[in-house]
Amino acid sequence: MNRPENTTFSRQFPQNSGTAVSSSSPHVLIVGSGIAGLSAAIHFSDFARVTVLAKATLDEGNTRYAQGGIAAVVDPSDRFDHHIEDTWIAGAKLGVPEVIHFCVQEGPARIEELKAWGANFEQELHREGGHGARRILHTHDSTGQTIENALIQKIRSLSQIDIREHHTAIDLIMENKVRAQSAKKPFGRALGVYALNTKAGTIAAVQADLVVLATGGAGKVYLYTSNPDVATGDGVAMAHRAGATVANLEFMQFHPTCLYHPSAKNFLITEALRGEGAKLLTFDGRDLMEGKHPLGSLAPRDIVARAIDAEMKRTASPHVWLDARHLSTETFKEKFPEIARFCGTLGIHAPKDLIPVVPAAHYSCGGVWTDHHGATTVHGLYAIGEVACTGLHGANRLASNSLLEALVFAKRCADHAKNTLKNSERLTIEDRLPEWDFGRAVELEEQIDITAAWREIRTLMWNYVGIVRTDRRLNRARERLALIRHELNEDYWKFRLNRDLIELRNLLTVSELIVECALRRSSSIGLHYNTDRLEPPLGHPPETFTLV
Ligand code: FAD
Ligand code: SIN
Numbered sequence: 001m002n003r004p005e006n007t008t009f010s011r012q013f014p015q016n017s018g019t020a021v022s023s024s025s026p027h028v029l030i031v032g033s034g035i036a037g038l039s040a041a042i043h044f045s046d047f048a049r050v051t052v053l054a055k056a057t058l059d060e061g062n063t064r065y066a067q068g069g070i071a072a073v074v075d076p077s078d079r080f081d082h083h084i085e086d087t088w089i090a091g092a093k094l095g096v097p098e099v100i101h102f103c104v105q106e107g108p109a110r111i112e113e114l115k116a117w118g119a120n121f122e123q124e125l126h127r128e129g130g131h132g133a134r135r136i137l138h139t140h141d142s143t144g145q146t147i148e149n150a151l152i153q154k155i156r157s158l159s160q161i162d163i164r165e166h167h168t169a170i171d172l173i174m175e176n177k178v179r180a181q182s183a184k185k186p187f188g189r190a191l192g193v194y195a196l197n198t199k200a201g202t203i204a205a206v207q208a209d210l211v212v213l214a215t216g217g218a219g220k221v222y223l224y225t226s227n228p229d230v231a232t233g234d235g236v237a238m239a240h241r242a243g244a245t246v247a248n249l250e251f252m253q254f255h256p257t258c259l260y261h262p263s264a265k266n267f268l269i270t271e272a273l274r275g276e277g278a279k280l281l282t283f284d285g286r287d288l289m290e291g292k293h294p295l296g297s298l299a300p301r302d303i304v305a306r307a308i309d310a311e312m313k314r315t316a317s318p319h320v321w322l323d324a325r326h327l328s329t330e331t332f333k334e335k336f337p338e339i340a341r342f343c344g345t346l347g348i349h350a351p352k353d354l355i356p357v358v359p360a361a362h363y364s365c366g367g368v369w370t371d372h373h374g375a376t377t378v379h380g381l382y383a384i385g386e387v388a389c390t391g392l393h394g395a396n397r398l399a400s401n402s403l404l405e406a407l408v409f410a411k412r413c414a415d416h417a418k419n420t421l422k423n424s425e426r427l428t429i430e431d432r433l434p435e436w437d438f439g440r441a442v443e444l445e446e447q448i449d450i451t452a453a454w455r456e457i458r459t460l461m462w463n464y465v466g467i468v469r470t471d472r473r474l475n476r477a478r479e480r481l482a483l484i485r486h487e488l489n490e491d492y493w494k495f496r497l498n499r500d501l502i503e504l505r506n507l508l509t510v511s512e513l514i515v516e517c518a519l520r521r522s523s524s525i526g527l528h529y530n531t532d533r534l535e536p537p538l539g540h541p542p543e544t545f546t547l548v
Contacts, residue, residue: 021160025049026421029192029208031169031235034063035144036385036406037214038151042117043414044212045158048421051206052155053167053195055230055499059148062216062227062386063403066144067270067338068128069136070114070407071400072107075125078133080104087401090130090300091394092526099372099391103401103408110407111137118150127275128399130300134275136400141270141336147403168499169193169215169234172242172381173205173433189379190242194436198499205433210380210417213239213368214410217386218252218510219266220503222361223455223462226258226268232503233510235387239368240509245377247389248366249510250518251527253397254467255362256280256304259355260319261346269322269339269357271399274298276335278324280308281354283317302396302527305359309467312358319358324351359467363402365393365527366517373416374409382417384409395526444495450504453484457504461511469518471532477515484508 026048030037033054044050054060073083083104088095115121121143126136139146155161175188192207215235219227240246257274259267274280280288280297292307293299299307308320324332332351333340343350368376368383370390376383385406392405444450464477488508495501523533 020047021045021049023049025160026209027051027207028210028212028417029053029206030212030214031193032061032214032216032385032387033058033152033163033165034061034214034216034385034406035147035151035403036216036387036410037212038148038155039114039117039407040212040214040384040410040414041155041161042151042158043411044417045155045160046414047418048209049160049162051162051164051208053169053193053206054163054165055168055198055234057165058152058163060228060230061148062144062219062231063406064144064148065226065228065268066147066403067141067268068272068400069121069126069138069143070107070111070147070403071128071131071135071398072111072137072404073104073135074108074111074137075133075135078135082132083107083135086131087392087398088394090396090398091392092396093394094526095394096391102372103392103405106408106411107404110404110411113411114147114150114407117154119147121146126272127298128271129274129295129298129304130398131400136272136275138272140334141272141338144403164195164197166198167195168198168502169195169238170203170497170502172211172238172378173207174242178433190381192433193238196497196499196502201496203436203438203497205435207433209421210382212374212413212417213376213381213383213387214385214406215387217364218507219361219364221458221461221507221510221514222252222466223458224258224358224360226255226266226360226362228266232506233364234503234506235383236364236367236513237506237509239376239378239381239383239387240513242378242381244381244383245369246367246513247369248395248517249364249514250521251365251393251395252361252514253301253363253365253527254305254309254359256301256308256359257322257355257357258360258362259343259346260358261348261356263346264342266360267342268362269355270336271298271301273322273324273336273339276324277326278322280304280357281321281323282311283315283320285321288320300396301399302529305467306529308357308359319356321354322357323354325354327351361462363397365389365395365397370409372412374413375416375420382413384413395528438496439493441494441496444498444501447500449491450500453488454500454504454507457481457484457507457511461514465511465515465518467529469528469530471519471530474515474519474530477511478519481508481512481515485512
């Protein structure tokens with residue numbers, strides 16, 4: 001991966017960059033540099049000045065680790081209605097039909113765009129769980145890296161995009177805090193964010209005509225996850241604090257096959273391997289999915305993850321196995337080179353050796369509630385990519401639909417915002433935002449309390465709000481989170497903020513929201529499986545809940 005020597009750089013917006021954009025063009029702030037944020041930045045750069053914030057280096061986020069690929073109807077023998085049906089069924093019929101339709105139908109055009117930006121895919125399509133056909137575009141098992149590299153190269157070539165790495169957005173700046181006359185409005189419009197420059201230790205206001213949250217997922221809420229460290233649900237927490245509606249957060253998807261090894265922090269073994277015929281085996285070597293679902297090891301993820309969870313609990317085994325021994329070493333290395341390489345470094349020589357796997361938190365199907373263009377319920381605020389809840393996934397995401405959703409909504413969001421910005425008032429000089437007030441905050445001398453609270457939240461979420469839930473465990477989680485909330489509220493403003501403290505507050509908020517959403521749901525559906533509430537009350541249709 002090409003990284004610049006200086007991890008942070010920013011550009012002056014040119015007066016005349018050769019495009020229609022000038023210093024008087026609207027300014028759009030995009031928080032996040034994964035597939036959603038970067039592809040939106042490219043679209044926005046046609047008519048706006050764009051700033052992109054990234055918490056770490058530009059390439060760090062869930063996108064880079066995507067293995068399986070992007071689902072889209074590109075094979076002549078495939079059909080839109082089949083992809084639509086598979087998405088609808090995987091989502092336990094809780095998805096929004098119109099959203100499913102346009103995401104599937106706009107997929108091929110977005111893929112062509114991505115190719116034009118430099119991402120190349122293999123000819124042969126992959127197949128993954130829940131898909132009735134081969135429709136996954138991929139570059140072997142490192143599709144995310146291909147996409148992220150292409151997008152980074154593209155945006156670095158666009159002079160109207162200002163890139164700020166190592167900047168952690170802390171909170172949205174809302175109109176009611178800034179303009180006296182808006183104080184009576186509950187929140188007003190989003191005017192920008194406060195962001196911590198983690199290299200310099202400074203906090204500054206970043207002002208914008210429009211803010212797009214593209215902050216990715218929240219896997220770090222759980223002790224075991226496939227997600228990298230930046231996935232702490234910041235966007236959901238910030239949006240919630242700003243009064244935006246969030247929804248469906250109980251639908252955390254657990255990927256059935258993360259590598260089980262003390263030296264593998266969060267390494268995924270792609271579902272595409274099961275698409276090539278690999279089978280899940282119990283610890284003592286039996287076919288784990290036999291008799292549990294007609295699609296066997298390729299059944300939808302929620303079903304496979306629950307079957308593994310039940311088996312591990314029943315037998316107290318530390319993991320189950322993935323068996324790819326039907327593939328030759330050459331085929332395995334050719335199709336899954338990164339998995340072969342990484343497993344090899346740990347002494348697991350797949351496909352000859354069985355691969356030890358466990359389920360882990362993988363994808364947040366819920367998030368900030370948006371309309372068909374990524375607009376949230378807060379004026380001036382959009383949410384796209386994994387941070388959003390658009391209605392595509394319903395109660396369970398179909399494999400490889402998330403990269404697709406990010407591309408579709410990045411484009412829709414930019415198209416919609418172009419009109420909104422034309423018609424709405426722009427920020428004026430009087431709107432200059434107040435500086436961050438450090439108050440009497442002191443330097444934090446010991447990290448230990450923060451580290452302990454991080455671990456406590458993640459452990460209790462794993463134990464009480466995991467793959468299989470009960471009312472008792474959910475209520476316990478709620479009580480324990482309330483205690484942590486009490487302690488954090490006392491401490492948060494006492495110390496100068498660092499990234500860990502900011503993330504801790506967000507992890508806590510997202511955990512609370514997941515528990516609240518889970519407790520509100522009256523029956524089990526899709527990824528939310530509560531053994532005290534297996535069936536819906538008679539005549540009760542499935543509900544989508546929103547929280548403000
Ligand atoms: P991300 O790519 O996660 O980017 C988030 C960005 O937000 C990062 O730049 C981060 O620094 C930034 N950020 C976060 N908080 C802040 C903050 N407070 N301030 C500033 N910046 C912030 N999906 C598929 O469709 N197909 C697959 O094959 C697939 N495989 C996967 C494999 C793995 C191991 C994982 C973890 C996920 C996989 N997914 C897959 C899911 C998919 O990768 C993600 O849902 C998708 O990449 C999310 O893209 P995004 O742009 O929304 O967020
Ligand atoms: C995988 O490759 O198994 C992950 C695909 C996804 O999360 O969509």
